[in-house]
Amino acid sequence: MTPSPVPLSGSRFQNEPAALYREMRLEHGPVVPVVLDGGIPAWLVLGYRELHQLTGDTVLFSRDSGLWNQRSAIPDDWPLLPIILRRIPLGDAPSAAGLRERAAVSSGALEDVDLFELRGLTERFADELIDTVCGTGEADLVADYAMRLPLQIIAALCGFTDEQGPGLVTALNDLLDGQERANDGLTHLVTSATELLAARRARPADDMASWMVGHGNGLSDQEIVESILEIAVVAHQSTADWIGNSLRLMLTDERFAASLFGGRSSVAQAMSEVLWEETPLQNWSGRWASRDTYLGGRQIRAGDLLLLGLQGANHDPHVRTPGAAQSGGNNAHFSFSHGEHRCPFRAQEMAEIIAGTAIEVILDRLPDVDLAVPADSLTYRPSPWMRGLTALPVKFTPTPALRPAT
Template identity: 35%
Template sequence: MSASDTPRGCPVAHHGAELTRLYGPEAATDPAAVYERLRKEHGSVAPVLLEGEVPAWLVLGYRDARRVLDNPRQFSRDARIWRDWLDGRVDEASPLIPMIGWRPDCVSQDGEPHRRLRGAVTDGLQAAAGRGIRRHVTHYANKQIDAFADAGHADLVADYAEYLPMLVLSRVLGLPEGEGRDLVESCAQVLKGGEDAVTHNARIQDILGELVVRKRSEPGGDLATALLEHRAGLDEDEIVSHLRLVLIAAHTTTSNLLARVLQLLLTDTSRLSGLISGQLNVSAVVEEVMWDSPPLAVLPARFAASDLELGGHRVQEGDLLVLGLAAGNRDPEIRPDTAVSVQGNQAHLAFSSGPHECPGQNIGQAVIEIAVDVLLHRLPGLRLAVPPEELSSTASTWESRLDRLPVEFGG
């Protein structure tokens, strides 16, 4: 019996051996086709397999995603109720653990523990933003461009988008610039999954643990110090976990979003000319990308707090759910015509929703806007160096990243 032949809600549909995998060759090259096939076969919620043949429900529908994200009592973020984990079917060395496993941070908690920890992070990020985040972005954007400005060509993924957000985040967190550059690969590996994910996650934890030790004796105007001194009284594990959370989430999403915004501008000359002439602003382009290519395509994770019905399926207590943000944003029930402009519509799922909505979205958008502005001012005649159809992407379970963005400028 295939997954498509199995009745909705049947346990076999959730734990069967022939379910669609959200990893592997097909998912890596054309995730959108996978989402649409699942939508046709199963509706707004589909049974899938994650790495290690771990079963999950993929939420494809916009309204169902909102229900899950906005109702923590029904859909908890606490992985300690994950049935497959409790039953020993998920190994501690699974590449899913860095993304889904429980940690002492606000993303892993609900209710009052979540409010206490999120308050500390929000306060720290607001303080960091008030200490000249735009100045830091401008400085590092120019520094990155200086490295290739005289060459007349560059790859705006490898030479710009991959590193700029991390350099800014290093300053925000209190890390030396060199350590920030070294962490780019580790953050990418955690999102990519595979056998190296756990190793790279441990490396990030070690570097941030050393940072916290340093900041106890050498405080500064950074997020690490802000968390150490916050009235919520975070312990060392909580502080390291939140620095890790901000580092991975903010870097990977902002670098991916920056690359996609630049791709859209360089493959549509009308948008690029509108931006240069002042008829279009960067925030409108960012909004469009948030709808059509959200930086996190699939959001981990929620766990059913009780047996319930979702999208025509019977979800059991302890089941794992992952949120298809890219699929939800293109749900034909709320966007029957994706060619219609979404400018001015901020109802996308890209920043999540509900109590766990991204607390640093304003900082991320500021990084994007300044990065694009500096690039266009520094590189006159900026243009794509290859036909648009030659641009390719590689996806993991959680995101789809642009492989390269070769450009020419000047002359």
């Protein structure tokens, strides 16, 4: 009997993902038939070799969602659409050439970011966030810190003012929650980005929005706004979860607890281990087959959707011994994907600087930081896409703010 497709939902993605991927692999092999909410079929590619093939062959496995053989069956308000299309659609779906053009503009704007300044910016915003909690002796390092920091930095790099940062953070977090405030969040983000572009067209400055306006190669304002929001969505939540998951590892694992006091190398080691063990984007969208083909022994039809099983591939027994933790130095994981559409190298460097600096600032400012709850009571958000904590409550000796509130 053919095993039935696996629903890409449910509490096991949250509570025991490693066991779930192991079972899927045993039952279905490296390319797993899955079904998304609403009964939409797709393939989840968990095999390391197969994921390499999927992300490496951009002609056979395209990013062009126009190829999707299920698109006519899907209503425009399907809640998973922004995740599957990986964009907040403000207009028609871009063609493959349009996608490439936008990716080039986004990458160019990121290349223009000064990494030395980025470190300084991260330290400044991190210090400001810690100033708001350091006097109390307790904090939730997810809500008060990790979920606030990356977007505040990306917003400043784009050209938004410091005063606009917190409002944009709230709007994006509301949008990503997908609850009743999601639409208001989207409106706030689109209006703010559109106003920023108008201001930069009138008077360019030294920021990513001005770079995109100047080098946009004919992209419309709407397309540039979509590109800015795309960067914000992929950068914010994934970097926030990288910070949160690495801090959890350092606060709960004895190997790191011993060196928590000023242990710089242990920060890099924890961050690297998280990319192998519980990467922020556990499954991600997506590619569409441009013709009938085979992958991992499965027959794939033209227009089928294939999802990137990034965490599953990182745990593929063909590339590692089950149960053995991967340590620093080995970067052959799939956490940033692979091939032409992978996370741009400059973006990876930026994420590493933001996450690493964010953790170092915590260790500097709150040297005796410790978990305020039992480690086994920590919970993850219910998502088959992202891997991130709902909260990380900590306690520490209260210290004065660097810049007390006036």
